[in-house]
Amino acid sequence: MSEASKAAACAPDPAGATPRSVMHAMPEMPGGDPQPLAAQAASLPGPDIPPLGPGHARPRSPPPPAPEDEEDDDDAEMEEDDEDDDPKALLQAAEEGRAPPAPGAAQAGPPPPAPAQLVQKAHELMWYVLVKDQQRMVLWFPDMVKDVIGSYKKWCRSILRRTSLILARVFGLHLRLASLHTMEFSLVKALEPEELDRVALGNRMPMTGLLLMILSLIYVKGRGARESAVWNVLRILGLRPWKKHTTFADVRRLITEEFVQQNYLKYQRVPYVEPPEYEFFWGPRANREITKLQIMEFLARVFKKDPQAWPSRYREALEEARALREAQPSAHCPRSSVSED
Amino acid sequence: MQSSSRRMGVMTDVHRRFLQLLMTHGVMEEREVAHLQKHCYKVHDSSATADKLEDFINNINSVLESLYIEIKKGITEDDGRPIYALVNLATTPVSKMASDYAENELDLFRKALELIIDSESGFASSTNILNLVDQLKGKRMRKKEAEQVLQKFVQNKWLIEKEGEFTLHGRAILEMEQYIRGMYPDSVKTCNICHGLLIQGQSCETCGIRMHLPCVAKYFQANPEPHCPHCNDYWPHEIPVFDPEKEGEPTISRPHRKSLRSRQH
Numbered sequence: 001m002s003e004a005s006k007a008a009a010c011a012p013d014p015a016g017a018t019p020r021s022v023m024h025a026m027p028e029m030p031g032g033d034p035q036p037l038a039a040q041a042a043s044l045p046g047p048d049i050p051p052l053g054p055g056h057a058r059p060r061s062p063p064p065p066a067p068e069d070e071e072d073d074d075d076a077e078m079e080e081d082d083e084d085d086d087p088k089a090l091l092q093a094a095e096e097g098r099a100p101p102a103p104g105a106a107q108a109g110p111p112p113p114a115p116a117q118l119v120q121k122a123h124e125l126m127w128y129v130l131v132k133d134q135q136r137m138v139l140w141f142p143d144m145v146k147d148v149i150g151s152y153k154k155w156c157r158s159i160l161r162r163t164s165l166i167l168a169r170v171f172g173l174h175l176r177l178a179s180l181h182t183m184e185f186s187l188v189k190a191l192e193p194e195e196l197d198r199v200a201l202g203n204r205m206p207m208t209g210l211l212l213m214i215l216s217l218i219y220v221k222g223r224g225a226r227e228s229a230v231w232n233v234l235r236i237l238g239l240r241p242w243k244k245h246t247t248f249a250d251v252r253r254l255i256t257e258e259f260v261q262q263n264y265l266k267y268q269r270v271p272y273v274e275p276p277e278y279e280f281f282w283g284p285r286a287n288r289e290i291t292k293l294q295i296m297e298f299l300a301r302v303f304k305k306d307p308q309a310w311p312s313r314y315r316e317a318l319e320e321a322r323a324l325r326e327a328q329p330s331a332h333c334p335r336s337s338v339s340e341d
Numbered sequence: 342m343q344s345s346s347r348r349m350g351v352m353t354d355v356h357r358r359f360l361q362l363l364m365t366h367g368v369m370e371e372r373e374v375a376h377l378q379k380h381c382y383k384v385h386d387s388s389a390t391a392d393k394l395e396d397f398i399n400n401i402n403s404v405l406e407s408l409y410i411e412i413k414k415g416i417t418e419d420d421g422r423p424i425y426a427l428v429n430l431a432t433t434p435v436s437k438m439a440s441d442y443a444e445n446e447l448d449l450f451r452k453a454l455e456l457i458i459d460s461e462s463g464f465a466s467s468t469n470i471l472n473l474v475d476q477l478k479g480k481r482m483r484k485k486e487a488e489q490v491l492q493k494f495v496q497n498k499w500l501i502e503k504e505g506e507f508t509l510h511g512r513a514i515l516e517m518e519q520y521i522r523g524m525y526p527d528s529v530k531t532c533n534i535c536h537g538l539l540i541q542g543q544s545c546e547t548c549g550i551r552m553h554l555p556c557v558a559k560y561f562q563a564n565p566e567p568h569c570p571h572c573n574d575y576w577p578h579e580i581p582v583f584d585p586e587k588e589g590e591p592t593i594s595r596p597h598r599k600s601l602r603s604r605q606h
Contacts, residue, residue: 123408123409123410127410130427134365170360171364249489249492249493250489253489
């Protein structure tokens with residue numbers, strides 16, 4: 001996770017903004033709305049709720065095609081090195097891309113807002129980020145602009161900066177640009193010691209346990225886990241694909257749709273097999289957020305064995321841990337709230 | 342930037358970790374909150390003696406005040422257990438569930454919410470909710486999908502389901518009380534004792550005032566002849582007895598006289 005580790009994180013310094021653009025062609029972003037996020041995108045409850053500030057009777061921000069406009073305007077180069085991941089540079093590029101074609105002093109937008117309004121926006125953004133993270137939803141920058149910042153998008157840099165500061169000071173969380181390609185942010189715990197918050201609260205995060213179970217199975221197998229294998233394991237927990245569960249409700253939907261939507265799992269058809277079978281893989285988010293060592297500790301806890309009982313996997317996990325430590329002189333591995341709470 | 346350091350409260354890593362984990366869980370019962378507090382002290386400051394929970398939380402709230410968020414304490418309506426959640430006090434759309442759900446899903450919740458508030462018992466039947474599926478804003482939703490969305494709400498602790506009927510989870514009441522009072526000022530019910538929002542409870546058959554079950558339990562504690570605090574008529578319902586320490590069903594202290602409209606958890 002080199003990008004996130006090098007990011008200026010919570011307080012990108014004001015002097016750091018360079019006129020350079022880091023936006024580039026994003027082939028993986030579909031021209032229209034990205035599918036899994038479309039459901040979350042149109043999420044405002046509508047005119048029922050009395051708006052508290054001017055930001056809500058607002059025009060919708062331009063949809064994702066805006067970054068593609070960028071291509072024409074800039075000789076953008078994709079730079080993969082350190083300063084790249086400064087969220088401010090990203091925002092600057094976003095703002096450039098979204099500037100109306102006839103920029104004039106009188107743009108189609110409100111006059112500079114009062115500082116109090118910006119502060120309020122920062123608070124709204126803070127809550128938005130916290131709730132999205134709580135729901136394990138992806139923090140997508142265009143969504144943040146559309147849902148929260150709205151017509152204040154010209155000031156989104158300062159809003160974002162303030163939000164990052166608040167999150168760091170009050171919650172001990174770092175708002176980091178997880179991926180420049182997909183413009184995703186993540187909320188990362190910044191407190192030392194970075195250990196597993198396995199609070200003795202019993203099974204309070206059953207989703208995590210279920211997810212870890214599946215991820216562990218995939219990991220131990222060393223390749224994708226067939227759906228039938230996953231259900232064999234879940235059967236031990238009393239979960240069946242056809243039975244509704246008190247906590248999980250529809251388990252099958254949870255693991256084949258929700259976890260996939262949240263990018264923790266991949267659910268793919270096994271090629272060349274008839275009748276059709278499906279298998280699970282680790283999703284990109286699991287790769288980012290969950291370490292192999294965590295899986296080994298989970299296995300050890302669940303099966304009451306020493307992690308050495310899975311010798312090759314344990315070795316792999318130790319290697320990964322060493323590699324991560326070396327990649328980051330600043331002590332901890334970024335992890336999100338999915339770990340063990 | 343004017344933030345935490347200026348307030349009387351002091352934020353240390355103990356408080357930060359506490360907030361992180363409270364936010365992760367969404368809503369927590371008092372016992373879990375106490376465990377959590379001890380855990381945070383253990384991790385960051387094992388030498389210090391933990392503040393009393395109430396002071397600990399008030400301290401944090403004094404810092405959160407300027408951010409319009411608060412750790413709010415409530416009581417579950419059906420069995421009187423204290424719960425805590427980090428809630429947003431602003432009523433802007435962004436602050437509520439808006440960020441997680443599609444337009445039609447939010448509208449489904451709104452419809453269910455209306456039915457629940459308008460109902461006498463505080464419960465809305467699955468059938469009645471699903472019958473409104475055609476009226477939803479946004480993309481058309483089939484009844485089968487709507488059932489799943491309702492389950493999602495249960496999973497995320499916005500609704501509770503009992504025997505095919507839905508009511509508001511304690512968390513929803515905590516988080517949305519202000520919004521609900523603002524949206525439905527005429528149909529919203531309040532408790533005569535604590536004046537808080539009331540979804541489930543008991544009501545006086547003569548004058549119509551209502552009380553939460555835990556409020557009933559406290560008010561009529563060990564009173565052999567309960568009378569309505571408003572019209573003084575005989576209180577016709579069974580008086581529940583709650584022990585917030587114990588986990589489990591509240592007990593009923595009187596012989597059954599009228600059917601109890603409250604639900605046991």
